Amino acid sequence: MLVFRYDKTFEGLLTSLFDAYSRKTFPERLLSENEQLPMFAEQAHLVVTETAKAARVWTALEKKLSEPVCGMLMHVWLSELPGSDELLFRYMRKAFDSPSSIAGNFIDKDVLEVMKIARKVSREREHLMQFVRFQKTADDIFFAPVSPLYNALPLTLPYFTSRFADQKWLIYDLKRRYGYYYDLETASEVSLDKDEHLAGGKLDENIMAQDEKLFQEMWKEYTRSLTIRERLNPKLQRQHMPQRFWKYMPEKN
Amino acid sequence: MNEQVQDKLKVLAESAKYDVSCASGGTSRKNRPGMTGSAEGWGICHSFTEDGRCVSLLKIMLTNNCIYDCAYCINRRSNDIRRATLTVQELTDLTLEFYRRNYIEGLFLSSGIINNPDHTMERMVRVVKELRTVHHYNGYIHMKSIPGASRELVNEAGLYADRLSVNIEIPKEQNLKMLAPEKDHQSIFRPMFYIQQGVLASADERKRFRHAPRFAPAGQSTQMIIGATDESDKEILRLSTALYQRPSMKRVYYSGYIPVNTYDTRLPALKQAPLVRENRLYQADWLMRFYGFQAGEIADDAYPNLDLEIDPKLAWALRHPEAFPVDVNKADHAMILRVPGIGVKSAGLIIASRRYGRVTASSLAKMGVVMKKARYFISCGELPNYTVNEIQPEYIRQTLTEKKKTKKEPDKRQLSILFPE
């Protein structure tokens, strides 16, 4: 059995495809650089990530597949699910080898799987757009902590930059320890050296804007008054609004 | 902003909560430099209340004072409830601050009637106008148009709001007059007509001048209260169909009557809102908008009311065994959509996939088809099928409505099965 080792980046994955085609050998497994080789691995090839190679593969793919389908592949990558890189590898290989587009062939289990995972990630992206809650700081920055199931934050940037174009904001993924800061012009990736104090997701009251507490309370009170008590249905609430988001939402605290 | 506003907010949210038409959508207002927000894409729910309803907009009344006395409304003048009125500034502040924190998608403004319809409408228009022109607010706005409002004010509202709505409330006019003596159909259909004209005129002008002002770009919607009066589902769905034929009508909402004013003997004595019926009406509405069903196919003289036990699509299929089985590898899209257990998404997947090969029972299940239902209505060239033609519809109905045993309490009398399925 042949395995490829690579750096577990998306560019690395695309470079793996490049290598496979130029060597005309296709791996059965994709492993990270320091993962143990399986016992029955007979050969291992070390992929050296190269931006130029990756770009060539991606351009070729964009010719083969429509834009939404390429977007789906990106979603699957961001799922971070075990085995999703191998799934993508198989999918892209099928796409290259098939004379016509494979995108609509949901009888093929890889095609179906890609769509299903992409849908899940896209749901998480939507969840972020729905349930992100900004807290205003004393220096007029709107801060929102998140910890989504999949790495969906990058997918929400077009939404947040368009919607909150005239305020400074920082959305920070506490689980993956990075976020995006928007300075009224562009959003750029940031990592905080120290983010332990944010772990609970709540700003300290002495760095909160003056009215912040009041608005949080008003919102909480408001959603409570909206509830029709004759129709209580907590199960339905959880189904639409997964509990993992509640810790950062004022109406739930 | 202070605690006093907080208190008003509470009172007015209580008063506005029974209005269900919360969804925003259908507009695209891109953000432009220097403006706050955008109303792109479709309605996003930013929260869900404990009753499981979507909170998308800051749904609030300007005031819950009202000179009218509609029997089904908690704000009617004869009710002894707390009353409050927000100032224009308080309302715009609340909207902007909530919006900036991503609590809401926009504002849904309604109001009780103070003095007269136009006086009320004028104050509401001031709120939305200020949001747009003074604060450069670019998010979504849904504004209720007050029954009986003048054309001028409806026209002005349309310049700032994304969607306007006038609620029908009660489908039949004599019933409306019985419960809401100050209202009649004319006071509702007139403003509806003004909105439609505004939308059409602006669409026409924008063809010629790209920058002509837009008028309620997300169209209009309306709402009916279900179960407060004696209309049958057939009558309700017929009215919905007529409404959907109007060019600007985007959504009809159904709201199961919640017994708020139990002392009023003109109203039926209900213990609970008719939730199942409400849900069935939404399903029927959905069938008319996305599945190509006609109102008359869903409810007719023989079956004037929807079956509460099964959904209207299954009900139709059981009444029409002659239309089945549908061959999923050959049938056209419209017929595949009619199969119980196949939704819009899975129908799309089936059509896309069959160019590549045969669609089998197992691939159907993977595509999300509910085989438990669908198997009685399809053939895919493999299963020796027992369809609705071999089995009595009545039997299928029984099988599908049988109460599921809850997982938590397995039937103790039964031995557990040794072999997994």
Ligand code: SF4
């Ligand atoms: S006019 Fe509106 S607010 Fe006033 S009583 Fe009737 S339904 Fe209620």
